[in-house]
Amino acid sequence: MWYTSTPVVRHYRLLSQGLTLLALVLAVASLTVLDTRVASLPANQTTLALALIVAIGQWRWTRKGVFTSALVLWPLCLCLVTLLFGTCAPEDWLSLERLSEPFRWLTTPSTLLDWRPPLVELVVLTLLTLGILARTRSSLGVPLLHMSCLLLLLLDQTPLHHWLPSAALLHAHSLTVTAVLGLLLAGQWVGVVSGWRPTRDSLRRGLWPSTLLVVMTLALWQYLEIQADGELQYLGQREGRAMEERLASEFNDFRHSLQHLQVFLEQSPLPPSTERWQHLTRPLRDHFPYLATLRYVEVTGGNVRSPATTVVPRSTDMPQPAAVLPPEAPITTLAIDAPAPTMKITLSLPIRRPGGKLLGHLAATLSLSAMAENMYTHPPSGAGSLQVRLTYHNRLIKEWPMEGHPAPWTVSVPLDAIPLHRPDNKAATVDTAYLPLELTLRPDTRLLTRLRSRLPAVTLMLGLLFSQFLYLTLFSQHQMASQHRALARSNGDLRREVRTRHRLQQQLSWLADHDELTGLPNRRHLQATAQTWRARLPLSVILVDIDHFKRINDCLGHAEGDRVLKAVGRLAQETLGDDGLLGRYGGEEFLVIIPEGRLAEASAVAERLRRAVRQAPLAHHDGTPLTISLGVACQDQAPLDLARLIQQADQALYTAKHQGRDRVELFVDTVDGASDLDTPPFTA
Incomplete structure (x- = not known):
């Protein structure tokens, strides 16, 4: 055929060299000057560096430097297989965190988890490396390796992938990295496609069923990714609810203490003096460090005055309490219009005589950021950490920073911890309004790796491995069938056929007289x-x-x-x-x-x-x-x-x-x- 002639094959080889050289130049440029955004991400730096090594080995292969290519790519293949095993295996089997200890002094982030390429790109690099080491032979499954790389790259960049709930978990996609890998794949495929013609029938016999298995594997992998994302969302929601319970418990403890003071004031015949007021409020000041001001507002003849006030000297910016609310609102929590980091809330309780006469209000101002101090405690060192942000209408109130490199995954949990209008001594209902607080959790790469299920990665690797076995099996069966038909005319095959028939006859004879089960x-x-x-x-x-x-x-x-x-x-x-x-x-x-x-x-x-x-x-x-x-x-x-x-x-x-x-x-x-x-x- 025309595309197997010597001039055409030479043109194919030149085109393969050009594509490989272009991939090499693009990888070097991305690592140095062109794409600083890509080069700033540790995982993308690692992917481009590994792709650069693959490009060098592929370039030597296109120049018929087989020994040099193998010398470059065999250590790289072992490194890629180790990284894949670390991605799929449990943390106790191969801990990249422990392996990264000797390299902490090199740069930050200081763990190999931050520098490990994403799973898709790692698999594509491994398949490209194996394709060159297999001398691009169709009998060793290289066509299926190329097809798997193409499907993975398409899945990595297709808009459908970004619509999936698990898309944020994979990595920040880079078109430059995909372009480098695509050029390497195209250069490798162009250089060998003309040499596959002698085995095209066996290739078709094994390629399409195994490709279908690859597609099914990718679909199952994405489904499991979504399930793993759901599990992480559940863990994040559970951690958020636990923080919500701690904040609500802290608020309720203070509210109950304030209610005890309310009962005492209602039973007192006279308003407290300044000395008496300081004595009564000292337990509240000692046990609740987030108490900013505590004020007793007396109502006399329709006028409002404050005979007793406690200002807790913990902050220089102490807002005045909100206006005293009407008697029909027994307990109310309001947000004070203040900057978010110093936002205060005011709790107001009415003081009544046994007959129902309103004597005044008990108003307490609380520092929200100080009250949320005990919501979250960092886990032990080495177990990973969370970045926790508490916000009010997108304004930051409290932040707990993480220790490691942030992972590309977050979960937001609305907190129903502090009610705005809740009747005293009654349970909250669906109509209860809460202070609009939001909690945002973001793990570092170490914690996300520990929490995330390995099942999707294991499924992907096993599916690709089984598809490769299927291709090799079907290809080998077709090749063997062709050879068997060619050798069936020989006398040696005839004798082997007779012996085979004799053994089958014995088996059939036994089966005819015996129960198979x-x-x-x-x-x-x-x-x-x-x-x-x-x-x-x-x-x-x-x-x-x-x-x-x-x-x-x-x-x-x-x-x-x-x-x-x-x-x-x-x-x-x-x-x-x-x-x-x-x-x-x-x-x-x-x-x-x-x-x-x-x-x-x-x-x-x-x-x-x-x-x-x-x-x-x-x-x-x-x-x-x-x-x-x-x-x-x-x-x-x-x-x-x-x-x-x-x-x-x-x-x-x-x-x-x-x-x-x-x-x-x-x-x-x-x-x-x-x-x-x-x-x-x-x-x-």
């Missing part, structure tokens, strides 16, 4: 053997049926039923020994043929079988032991009528079933000879 002789073998024993009279048969076998299949499944059949067959064979021939007659029925065995001897053998199964560790779904019912029949006069003898044993088995199961019954012939043989079948 239990390995016991089947009905055909039993009947043939009984005919050879027609002269060895008396001949006894024992028909064995497992009691309530249908319950096992219905309650435990057919797989458990098959296991029970095999166990009963094996146990019966061990118990019977050389006393007769045991075989599977059909379904859950077994047949024992005893030549030269009288009825009493056959009955003893049947009893041994029954006891052996009864004592075996086999049980139904409800724990009742597994039992069998046995019917015994014997013929001592010629000629042998095997069908009638088995029918007599079946009649005895029917009797055993209807008399309670787990028993041995002997066939007793009637006066008419066989008038009871047409009894309806029993139910197992």
